[in-house]
Amino acid sequence: MKRKITLFSVVNTIILLGLVVVTLYPFVHMGAVSLSSSIHVLKGEVSWFPKGFQLETYKLVLSDPRIGKAYWNTIVYVTLGTVISLVITSLGAYALAKKTMLFHRGFTLVIIFTMFFSGGMIPTFLVVKELGVMDTVWGIVLPGAVSTWNLLIMRTFFSGIPVELEESGRIDGLNDIGVFFRIVVPLSQAVFATIGLFYAVGLWNNFMLPLLYLRDPDLFPLQVILRNIVLAGQVNQADAAAIGDNVVLEESLKYATIMVSTVPILLIYPFLQKYFVKGVMIGAVKG
Numbered sequence: 001m002k003r004k005i006t007l008f009s010v011v012n013t014i015i016l017l018g019l020v021v022v023t024l025y026p027f028v029h030m031g032a033v034s035l036s037s038s039i040h041v042l043k044g045e046v047s048w049f050p051k052g053f054q055l056e057t058y059k060l061v062l063s064d065p066r067i068g069k070a071y072w073n074t075i076v077y078v079t080l081g082t083v084i085s086l087v088i089t090s091l092g093a094y095a096l097a098k099k100t101m102l103f104h105r106g107f108t109l110v111i112i113f114t115m116f117f118s119g120g121m122i123p124t125f126l127v128v129k130e131l132g133v134m135d136t137v138w139g140i141v142l143p144g145a146v147s148t149w150n151l152l153i154m155r156t157f158f159s160g161i162p163v164e165l166e167e168s169g170r171i172d173g174l175n176d177i178g179v180f181f182r183i184v185v186p187l188s189q190a191v192f193a194t195i196g197l198f199y200a201v202g203l204w205n206n207f208m209l210p211l212l213y214l215r216d217p218d219l220f221p222l223q224v225i226l227r228n229i230v231l232a233g234q235v236n237q238a239d240a241a242a243i244g245d246n247v248v249l250e251e252s253l254k255y256a257t258i259m260v261s262t263v264p265i266l267l268i269y270p271f272l273q274k275y276f277v278k279g280v281m282i283g284a285v286k287g
Contacts, residue, residue: 027262034058034256041252057256066217066225067260074221078203081141085199086192088146093154094180108155115148121212128213139213140221144202150195157191158184197268204265222261229257 028048033041037052045051061067096108118124124143133139161184169179185192207223214220 030255057252070222070225081203082199096155097158
C-alpha cells in the first residue's frame with residue numbers, strides 16, 4: 001500500500017529540513033574554518049567545506065596546557081556529578097513513587113513548588129560558601145545534583161513498574177533497598193540512560209557554577225576556558241600564532257576550540273540513542 005503524499009507532509013518535510021540546515025550549518029561552518037588554511041579564511045572562501053586542509057590549528061589548541069587540564073577537570077565533574085545525581089534522583093523518585101510513603105502528597109507538592117520558585121543565585125551562593133565547598137569539586141557537582149524535572153520523570157517511570165514484581169522480591173526476603181537495586185534498577189536502564197544523558201550534558205556545558213564557585217584556574221572546566229577564549233579573547237600565544245610559515249588566525253583558533261569541546265559529548269549520544277526515546281516517552285506519558 002502506497003503512502004499518500006499530502007500537502008501537510010510536504011510542508012512539514014520542508015520545514016524540518018530547513019530546521020536541520022539552520023541547526024547544522026554553524027557547526028559545519030566552524031569545522032570547515034578550523035580545518036582551512038588562513039589564506040582561504042581571510043578571503044572568506046570557506047563555507048561548507050574546508051579549503052587548504054590543515055591541522056595546525058588543532059595542534060595549537062591541543063598543545064595548550066589549559067585545554068588538557070580543563071578536559072581532565074570536566075571529565076571528573078561530569079563523571080562524579082552524573083553518578084551522584086543519578087543515585088540521589090533515583091532514590092528520591094522511587095520513594096515518591098510509593099503512595100504508601102508517609103506524607104507522599106505533601107513531599108510531591110513541595111518538590112513541584114521548587115520548579116517554579118527558588119531562593120535565587122545569591123542565597124545559593126551564600127549556602128555554598130557557608131558549607132565550605134567553594135573552590136572544590138563539590139561546589140560544582142552538589143548544588144545542581146537534583147533536577148526537579150528529572151526527578152518527576154523517574155518517579156513516573158517507577159510508578160509504571162508492576163507491583164507484583166516488587167511483592168515477589170519481598171516474598172524472597174528483600175527489603176525496600178534490595179527491591180530497588182535488584183529489581184527496579186535492572187528494569188530501568190532506559191530511564192537511567194536518558195536522565196544520565198541529561199545530567200552529563202548539563203554538567204559538560206555548565207560554566208555558570210564554575211564562574212561562581214571556583215577561583216583556582218587549575219580547577220576550571222573546559223567551558224570556562226572556552227568562554228575565556230571566545231568571549232574574553234584570551235587566545236594562547238596572542239591573537240594570532242605562527243606555526244612554521246602558516247599564520248593561525250584567532251577566528252580559526254576559536255572555532256577549533258569549540259569543536260574540541262563539543263565533539264566528545266556528541267559522540268556519547270549514538271550509544272544511548274536506543275534508550276533515549278523510550279526513556280523519555282515512558283516517563284512523560286504515564287500518569
